[in-house]
Structure formats: C-alpha cells, structure tokens
Amino acid sequence: MSAIRLLVLGAVRRHGRAHGYQVRNDLEYWGAHEWSNAKPGSIYHALKQMEKQGLLHAHEIAPSTAGGPPRTEYELTAKGTEEFFRLLRGSLTAYDQKPDVLAAALGFIVDLERAEALTLLRERVRVIQDWRKAVTEYYTPAEGPGLLGHIGEIMNLWIHSADAGAEWTDGLIRRLEDGAYSFAGEGEPFSGVLAEGERNPYATGERHPGDER
Amino acid sequence: MSAIRLLVLGAVRRHGRAHGYQVRNDLEYWGAHEWSNAKPGSIYHALKQMEKQGLLHAHEIAPSTAGGPPRTEYELTAKGTEEFFRLLRGSLTAYDQKPDVLAAALGFIVDLERAEALTLLRERVRVIQDWRKAVTEYYTPAEGPGLLGHIGEIMNLWIHSADAGAEWTDGLIRRLEDGAYSFAGEGEPFSGVLAEGERNPYATGERHPGDER
C-alpha cells in the first residue's frame, strides 16, 4: 500500500471540502512530493478512484476565477472517514520498510486521541521486534550463518533498520507521554493547511531533499 | 526506480542464461519476495520489457520435461550488462529511502571490484549527509522551527533514518576495508544461485518477515 490514499484523504479531511489542486498544494507544503509519490497524476487518480469507491463525494464547480479548467471539489463520506482512520492506524503499526507511509501517518497522528496513538506506537515496536526475530531466523538456517557470505549483509541491513526504527518509535512514544503536541479532543487543533490563496512559504523553487538525478 | 530490474538482471547474469521461473526461484531463495516487489507478474513483465529494450536476448525453448508451458530463456546482451552495472552503482550511491533497492544492490555488490565498491559507499555517505542538511533546512524556515508542531516529527524521522543509514554504511565500509568477502577479480566467486533442480533450503512454506495481513 502506498501513502497516496492516506495523504489525499487526510488533506481533504483537513479542509472539509477541497479540489485536486488544493490537495496537491497542501501536500507540497508538507514536503510530501519529496518523500512520497504525491505527484499530480497520482493525486487526481486517487481522487477519482476513491470517488468511484464511495470514499469521497464529488461536487462539480464552475471554473475558478483564477483561470484553468473547471474544478471538482471533494468531501469525505462516512465510508471515507472510516477508511482514513483504518489507513492511519494501519500505517502507524505496520512495519513495511516504507518510510513514506509512516511519514504520512505521522502528519495525521494528532487526528487520533493521544491514548490510541500511544497504543498503536507500542504495537509498532512489538511488530518491529517480531520482524527482527523473523529475519535472523530466516537468514540463519540449519547450516549456520557462515554460508551466507556477503548476503549476510542484507540481513545486517534489515536488523540495523529495524533497530533504528524501534529506537525512533520509542523516542516518539516518550515525547507523547510527556504531553507533546495537541491531539484530538485536546482543544486548539493544529491546522497545517494552506488557506485559499495563501502562499506556500516553503516553496522556494529550489531543489529539495529527495530530488533525484 | 524499483528494485526489480536490478534483481532480474543480476539473477540472469549469475546463471548466464535463465528462464523466468529460475529467476523467480532465485529471488525467493534470497528472500527478495519478502522485501521487494519481486513477484511473478513483475518478474515476467520485467523480462519481456527488457527484452524489448535490447537488454536481454530471448531464446525460445521447448516445453520443459517437468510440465508447464513452454519456457523462454534469457541472456544479458552487452547493453544489458552495462545497464546492470549502471543500476548497481546507482543503487549503492542513491539515498532514496527505498531499502529494498539497497538490499538488492547489496546482493550484487561483489560483482564490482572492492575499490569501486568502497568509493561508491563513501559517496553514499556523502549523499546521505547532503540529504540530512537539506531536510533540516527545508523544515526550519525563517519563522523558526517552533511553528511546525507535530509536523516536526516528520523531519525528526528523516533525520533519524539518515543517521542510521550513514552509520550502517560506515560499518559496511569498515568491514570491506578489512577484507571481508570475495569481490570481482579476487578469485572464488560467491555463487548464491540454485542449480537446476536444487531445492531452496529456505523455502519452508512458513510465513516470513514482511508478510502482511
């Protein structure tokens, strides 16, 4: 599962109602085009697909005053909200070596209640430890680990990544336990979207992390 | 870029000449179906696509003795060998948060000469440090980092991952400097493929790391 659906659902949800370009802009504001597959094609595709599947409701809107083709605005349906939380919870607990999914979930973590976020993150640590154990067992068969040669370095990489991931998760858990950030039901929500017409202060036109070639 | 082309080219290259099922089996032997997108559909697609592009040469072969449809055997062309090394070098130096690509490259690292492998890995460390710097700058704009709220945790994640990645790379560099493993031109190459008819000793039928749902 890629991060795109979570990102799009989350972005639309923040606005209440949003058109594709707005979503696209928000995701750029968050830097998501740098570390995820949040490119125009994927975003518009996800919007249409999720509308077909009843996760989003579409409103046809007259062409904007600012030029360009007619827009479509989207809103989450009840099913869409459900799916959003399903994806969010799943992305926080699953350890699939896809950091973009985790980063996306992190962006929406405050949409949960603090207690649940903590439960999910503790579960994440457990999952990582399971993976670590499974990796060592898979790559250390009966014949002993000596046979592996440089292939053992692959195992080493996974172990190292798993340990780093668990350590990072532990750190986050500690910060949340100490009361960091404002979660659902704790008043004064963090917005983090661009109002209509607001300019992205991070959009400098320069190259950014993740730019390849 | 996904890991599939590198994996397939590398697997075919190890055999000299191989059909799809053989490649599929090798990749499973390496555990690649667990941590990469090396699934049948992707493998056969990659083989056909790369044949179209002149990276592989196809030989039609009569149906095998062991049942099943007629097979096609593939061999790397000169262009394919070139592409293999291009991908291999690129995957070792690029830092794109896709650990499956790195793992794949790791599997073939000994196809390079030791000196070049070391150069590439040192370059990798540099690239990671650049990314780290770019991330902190992107997420710490003029207004100061306090504004970020929980979004700052995304930055934190990237920083943590970058540091872990650099540390791991350093470790590998040290092991290679100390003479670990047998590289191209150092005699007695490591094979790591299954001979025709050999059984995968790791294929237990059990669930493995990376298995989801």
Add this chain to the structure above:
DNA sequence: GCTCATGTAGTCAAGCTTGACTACTGTTCG
C-alpha cells in the same frame, strides 16, 4: 488405481505511478 497436494511455468485484467503535456489567466518588466 484415484485423488489431492505440490511443483513447474507463465498469463491476465485491474489498478497505480510517472512524466510530459494542455489550456487558460495574471503579472512583470523592458
């Protein structure tokens, strides 16, 4: 001697991703 599971080898449709492209409007600057 039959059936069922397993192994061999690969195909296919549906969905997803990518990068380039369209088409229009405002703004800026010489």
Add this chain to the structure above:
DNA sequence: CGAACAGTAGTCAAGCTTGACTACATGAGC
C-alpha cells in the same frame, strides 16, 4: 504595449505492480 513567465487546474499514454488465475506433471497416500 507586448512578450515572457509564473500560477491555476487538470489530462493522458505508457509503463509498472498486484493478486488471482490457468494448465500440466509428478508423487504420496488411501
């Protein structure tokens, strides 16, 4: 003034990925 550029909004074809499916052969167990 007019050309160039940046912004708004989205489309499209080509390629890639996924998961389920086909078809045949062999061997194990009843």
